[in-house]
Amino acid sequence: MDHNIAKLRQDYNLKGLDEQDLHPNPFTQFRLWFEEAISAAVIEPNAMLLSTVSNGRPSARVVLLKSLDQAGFTFFTNYESKKAKEMESDPFVAITFFWKELERQVRIEGKIEKTTDQESSEYFAVRPRGSQISAWASAQSQQLGNRAELEERTRLLEERFEGAEVPRPPHWGGYRVIPHYFEFWQGRRSRLHDRLVYAKTDEGSWEIERLYP
Template sequence: MDHNIAKLRQDYNFKGLHEADLDSNPLRQFKLWFEEVIKAGISEPNAMLLSTVSTGRPSARIVLLKDLDHTGFTFFTNYDSKKGKEIEANPQVALTFFWKEFERQVRIEGLIEKTTDAESAEYFAVRPRGSQIGAWASDQSRHVESREALEERTQLLEQKFAGAEVPRPPHWGGYRVIPDYMEFWQGRPSRLHDRLVYTKTADNGWNIERLCP
């Protein structure tokens, strides 16, 4: 290898994070950071790492945040996929956002649940037509003989739905992650980062504490 990976490092100097800066509710605090990222024009600001566990072995992949409200974080996928099966077996999941331009990370843990059929149908209806066809064509996470086989399946479906609306597949829909733990991480010089954590209390309030970096 041409580069010494151990020497790859960057000092973080963007800004600090203090308790006085935080909203009392972590979802509102997330929205504040998220709006800053969007205004800055950062590419794929809604990309998030979804981590699941089924048989004791963790699994992770990037998915896209599609909605955020006072209850949690919503994304859409194939319910029959690997992640869908893992979620069915264990609804405890984690999300991670990393915005390097702002030297910020947000870690989220909590329970996941399916959105309503109405919510799933509403979002599916506004997806690009190619993505709608793709939801039917792809048996996500399952073996496919070749790229050509996938493209042939897609073409057949395009012919099937020609001139008509593409209905939502019964195996496709949304999930909402309802957090009970959220950590806001701000990079600081000399690896003395700021880590402020919200933990949900028994009365559905939030406790805030600082962690060592």
């Protein structure tokens, strides 16, 4: 290895994060930061690390946020995939956004629920046609013999749906993460980062507190 990993480091100097800067609603605060990430030309600012648990073992992968409202954070996937089976066995998940251009991270913990069939179908209808075909072609997370097999399945599906709309597969749809915890992290000099969290109370309000970095 050409580089000493232990010596790789980046100091953070862009901004601070004070309690008075936070909106009392964490969804609104997230939207403010998300809009700043878009303005800063962050590549795929909606990319989020989805962490799940199955039989006490963690699993994580990057998925794309596709909508956000006061109920939660929505993404779409194959209902027969590994992550879907893990969420079925344990509905508590975490999602993490990292916007390095802004030296920011947002951690969210919550419970998963499926979106309605209508929501899933409405989003599927506006996906690019190639992505619609791929939702049919991919038996996500199952063993694949070789790339040629996947390409042949795709070709046959393109022929099958030629000249017609591609319907949503029954095994494909959305999930919504309903948060009970947000952490907004702003990188600071010498690893003295700002960490401000929102924790949901039993009454449904949000309490804000600061954590040691």
